[in-house]
Amino acid sequence: MVWLKIKRISLSLVLILPSLLLINIPSASAKTTLQQRSLFIATSRGGALTTHTFSFTFPIDVNVGSINFQYCDDPIDVIACINPPGSDVTDATLTSQSGETGFTISSTGTNQISLSRTPSVTSPQVNTYVFDNVTNPSNVGPFFVRISAFASSDGSGSAVSFSSVAGAITIGVNISSEVPDILYFCTAVTLPTTDCTDAIGYFIDLGTLSPGTTRFGTSQFLVGTNAANGYNVTANGPTMTSGTDIINQLPGPTASIHGLPQFGMNLRANLSPLLGADPTPGTGSPSPNYNIPNRYTYNDGDIVASDPGRSLIELYTVSYIVNIKASQPAGVYNTTITYVCTAGF
Amino acid sequence: MKRIRTMPKRLSALLAATILLFWIAYPVVSYNSVHAAQLSSRKLLLSSSAIGTVSTDVGGVAVPPGNGGNGQKAKHTVTFTLTTNSSNDGSILIMYCDDPIPQATCNTPTGMTAANVAAVTVTGGLVTTHPYAIDLGTTNATINTAIGTLGVCNGASTTRTNCVALKRSTADTEGAGPTTATIAYGGGSSDYITNPTVDNYSFFARIYVFTDTAWTKANLLDNGSVAASTAQQIDITAKVKEVLNFSVADVTGLVAPGLTCTPLTAGTNGAVALGDVNGVLSFTTAYDVHSYFRISTNANGGTTVYYSGDTLKNGANSITATGTTAVISHYGTKQFGIGIDSGDTQGGNGYSFTDLTSAAQYANGAGTINAAPFTSNTALFAFDTASTTAPVIIASAAGPVTCDTGSVRYLGNISVNTPAGIYTTTITYIALGVY
Numbered sequence: 001m002v003w004l005k006i007k008r009i010s011l012s013l014v015l016i017l018p019s020l021l022l023i024n025i026p027s028a029s030a031k032t033t034l035q036q037r038s039l040f041i042a043t044s045r046g047g048a049l050t051t052h053t054f055s056f057t058f059p060i061d062v063n064v065g066s067i068n069f070q071y072c073d074d075p076i077d078v079i080a081c082i083n084p085p086g087s088d089v090t091d092a093t094l095t096s097q098s099g100e101t102g103f104t105i106s107s108t109g110t111n112q113i114s115l116s117r118t119p120s121v122t123s124p125q126v127n128t129y130v131f132d133n134v135t136n137p138s139n140v141g142p143f144f145v146r147i148s149a150f151a152s153s154d155g156s157g158s159a160v161s162f163s164s165v166a167g168a169i170t171i172g173v174n175i176s177s178e179v180p181d182i183l184y185f186c187t188a189v190t191l192p193t194t195d196c197t198d199a200i201g202y203f204i205d206l207g208t209l210s211p212g213t214t215r216f217g218t219s220q221f222l223v224g225t226n227a228a229n230g231y232n233v234t235a236n237g238p239t240m241t242s243g244t245d246i247i248n249q250l251p252g253p254t255a256s257i258h259g260l261p262q263f264g265m266n267l268r269a270n271l272s273p274l275l276g277a278d279p280t281p282g283t284g285s286p287s288p289n290y291n292i293p294n295r296y297t298y299n300d301g302d303i304v305a306s307d308p309g310r311s312l313i314e315l316y317t318v319s320y321i322v323n324i325k326a327s328q329p330a331g332v333y334n335t336t337i338t339y340v341c342t343a344g345f
Numbered sequence: 346m347k348r349i350r351t352m353p354k355r356l357s358a359l360l361a362a363t364i365l366l367f368w369i370a371y372p373v374v375s376y377n378s379v380h381a382a383q384l385s386s387r388k389l390l391l392s393s394s395a396i397g398t399v400s401t402d403v404g405g406v407a408v409p410p411g412n413g414g415n416g417q418k419a420k421h422t423v424t425f426t427l428t429t430n431s432s433n434d435g436s437i438l439i440m441y442c443d444d445p446i447p448q449a450t451c452n453t454p455t456g457m458t459a460a461n462v463a464a465v466t467v468t469g470g471l472v473t474t475h476p477y478a479i480d481l482g483t484t485n486a487t488i489n490t491a492i493g494t495l496g497v498c499n500g501a502s503t504t505r506t507n508c509v510a511l512k513r514s515t516a517d518t519e520g521a522g523p524t525t526a527t528i529a530y531g532g533g534s535s536d537y538i539t540n541p542t543v544d545n546y547s548f549f550a551r552i553y554v555f556t557d558t559a560w561t562k563a564n565l566l567d568n569g570s571v572a573a574s575t576a577q578q579i580d581i582t583a584k585v586k587e588v589l590n591f592s593v594a595d596v597t598g599l600v601a602p603g604l605t606c607t608p609l610t611a612g613t614n615g616a617v618a619l620g621d622v623n624g625v626l627s628f629t630t631a632y633d634v635h636s637y638f639r640i641s642t643n644a645n646g647g648t649t650v651y652y653s654g655d656t657l658k659n660g661a662n663s664i665t666a667t668g669t670t671a672v673i674s675h676y677g678t679k680q681f682g683i684g685i686d687s688g689d690t691q692g693g694n695g696y697s698f699t700d701l702t703s704a705a706q707y708a709n710g711a712g713t714i715n716a717a718p719f720t721s722n723t724a725l726f727a728f729d730t731a732s733t734t735a736p737v738i739i740a741s742a743a744g745p746v747t748c749d750t751g752s753v754r755y756l757g758n759i760s761v762n763t764p765a766g767i768y769t770t771t772i773t774y775i776a777l778g779v780y
Binding site: 032033035036037038039040041042043044045055058059060074075076140141142144161163164165166167168170171172173174175176177178179180181182184194195224225226228310311312313345 | 778
């Protein structure tokens, strides 16, 4: 009995030990994982025809003859690859490559691009492949591209390296704004800024008129518009009157002369008398008759300033002069000048 | 007859069991047949049991020298306690063999090499009057002559394939003991020991301590052997999917991120009006509007969010983009720009950068746009129309992003002469993850 037990034990050990030695510890895949891998899509809009740029490095030097890019709805290689709806790389072209080079497209399908070259050993470097004419998936959300590198030049055999990258389709932000028709115009005795709400005064008191003295005053107007055909500003109203008595208006540009009945204006800086200011720089300008320094004129309804096109805000200063003759009837002379700006949109 | 026939079978079984028992016990038997005392508490600690050809993990990623997955550039640490105290010791030889017995032939374990061991670190209780240091100058031939039948150090000249030789400049006397010594070497990028290249392979280190400084067999003080083994690495693979959840919406699609970083909903499908309640711009007032993006990704190599698009246009007319340098709002001038609005938190659903950082020129979208004078405005906006062909970075992170929401503020200003019309543009946001 003792001998039999020893025999059984020894036989058991003899049988068990080899089996222990033969335990097969499952080895993970020999595929290396691509590092620093990314997918840059030039536009993230669904269904857009765009450019996809892949970058990655090989973790160790391996012999590579082909690389497959497979578009899927899941990055895991053991899960069946379903092409993301709308994605299409059939017409993809390889527009540039760097790092491991020498590749050409050997085939394309709806969701796969295959590159091929004469197999050679990789180097530690960033590899970049740019594909044009790629149609993005149409649905908003992530999609994945499985990248497999093979030693063979035709994608046969086991992959030596594999990994996936993710991309994301999003909606675009569509911004819309409306720019309305704009005519910015205001008048006042003084406009200290380009803001019409800062306007000051509307009444000019020229004091007591005298044949030996020229009386004068100024007012201002601002104008700007986005009208394609610009603007015209007209001055409207009678000359200065007092009942039936009038002070003659100057029908053409004339110098200011004491002792003559004169009512006129211009839109320039003057020295005789020292009066007014030139318009602020811009594309608009005073009408010719109102654009001569030291010469004054006025005709009801005249265009005094204009711009043939769109105009930024410009400030015009209107200079008024009044002279009277010695026999000018006494009275209170006044007038109201109304400026009208018309824009051509 | 039966008994007679059974005996040979029993004897053979007993013999087989005896051989088996011997085979199992063999590596742990310690030998001491050179009349020296046996070192006690001996052990050899390997930084890695991987074979000497392994320096990367299953994914091909390099494992640093001295780490558990690198058998090519391993670190070995030998520890023992001297049995013979109060005696001189001046040299130590650690000899790697395929057999622990000193009198047995020493073959270098397959594939192993100690040729790249450049230094040793000796700690423990050994006196340090004349500290031990690695010997790289004595030829193996000299050592082999000195140690006689204790084994052999293989390798040409001073290249030690299987030995690590240490010595003091002058032998020192240890104290009363017990004296423990720990000798470590290797584990560096250029200072390392390479494990045997066979999986599940037992190998041995014979440790000799000599009273002189020249490894002389006759002066052997203590010795002992230790066993070690390479082991098949167990490669464990688990797959984590690449994740890039990136969504864009206007304010009506701005939902709470929750615990799962809920994507923004479609909202108005991205349609936003920049202007007053009717989407009309004015040259006397600046207008703004917001859109949002939300991103969650495990891209540990970095995350980048780009924008791509043109300025507002109506046919040939356009509202001037603010350019690549951020500027303040100036109503009355044509401006279209964007900025990240860190103040637009929307009760926790809006701006929430934790991992992302705004690009510098887009980082200050929060603040005023209609202050008087305009120079008092604080919000800054930029916009690069070249982004239509070369998308521009608006935010980025050095690693993954748990769940960040970006609030993009759009500025619209016009001048008085900006041609009338409907101005539109589409801005696309692109997320890039580096895995």
